[in-house]
Amino acid sequence: MVKSKSKQNTPNLEQSMYNLFLPITREINFPDLDSKLEQADIGMDVDVYLSRWLFYGVASFILILVCGGILNLFIPKLVSFGTLFILSMISLVVCIGYGVANPYVIVSSKVNSIRTNLPLVVLGMSSVAESGAPPEAIFTLSSIKGRNAYLSKEFSKIIYYIDNLGISLLEAIDLVAQRTPSFELKKFLLDLKSNLESGGSLPEFMKKKADHARFEYKLMLDNQNKKADAFGDIYSTVVIAGPLFIFSGIMLLGMVGGGVAGLSISVLVILGVFVVVPLINIIFLVILNLVG
Secondary structure (H helix, E strand, O other): OOOOOOOOOOOHHHHHHHHHHHHHHOOOOOHHHHHHHHHOOOOOOHHHHHHHHHHHHHHHHHHHHHHHHHHHHHOOOOOOHHHHHHHHHHHHHHHHHHHHHHHHHHHHHHHHHHHHHHHHHHHHHHHHHHOOOOHHHHHHHHOOOOOOHHHHHHHHHHHHHHHHOOOOHHHHHHHHHHHOOOHHHHHHHHHHHHHHHOOOOHHHHHHHHHHHHHHHHHHHHHHHHHHHHHHHHHHHHHHHHHHHHHHHHHHHHHHHOOOEOOEOHHHHHHHHHHHHHHHHHHHHHHHHHHHO
16 A cells, blocks of 8 residues: 655644654664554654654653753752653653554554454355455445444455556455455455455355354354453452452551551552552553453
C-alpha cells in the first residue's frame, strides 16, 4: 500500500519542527521497525516517524525543566534541579520508548484480533460465496467496517489495489498476504489464491474453509474458557487473598508495635492500598492481555 506523506495534512511550521531530527534519524538503520510501521498501517517512513517521537521526547524534556524552574521561582526549594533533570530524562526515555514500542503493540493487537475474528468472517464469506457472488464481491462485503476492524482494513486493501491501482484480484490477494502480520490470514489468502488459479469451485472451497473455521472457533472458545477459569483462580489467590494476608500481617505488627524497613504501620497500609494493590492488578491485566 502506498504510504501517505505526513506533509499533506500538517502545517509547514509544525512539520518543520517534527523534521528537526531527521539528520539524526536518517542515520538509524531500523528495518524491523519499518516493516512494523507498514503492518500497523502507520503511513510514515521510519526516519520521519522516529524524528517525530524524538521531537516529542526533547520537547517534554525541555517543558519539564522550564515549568519546574518557573515553579521554583514562586515556591523556593520545591523541587531540586537534580530531581527535575531526572524527571525530564524519564519523560524523554518514555516518549522515545513509547514511539518505538507502539507499532509492535498495534501489530500484536492486530494479529490477536484477526486470529479471533477470522473464523466468523470466513463463515460469512462462505454464505456469500454459496449465493454465487464473485470473489471481488466477497471481499467488498467483508471490507465493510464493523466489529472486525482489522480484518475489514486488510480486505479493503484488496479492493483498493484492484479499483485504484488496476492490478488483478490474484495479484492483490498475494500482495496483502505477503504484507499481513497474521499467519492465519496469510494462509487463508494464499489458499484462496491457489484455488482461484487452479479454477476450483469457490463455493466448495469456502464451504470447506467454513467447516474448518467452525471447528477452530469451537476449540478457541474451549481454550478461552479454560484460560478464564485458570486466571480466575490465580486472581482470587494472588490479587485478592494475597493482599489480605499481607494486611493481616501488617495489622499484627501494629498491635505489637513496630514497622518494616523503618516505615510505620500507617505508611505501610497507605503504600499497600494505593501502590501495591493497584500495581498487582495492572501487572495481572498486562499478563492477561499478552496471553489472551
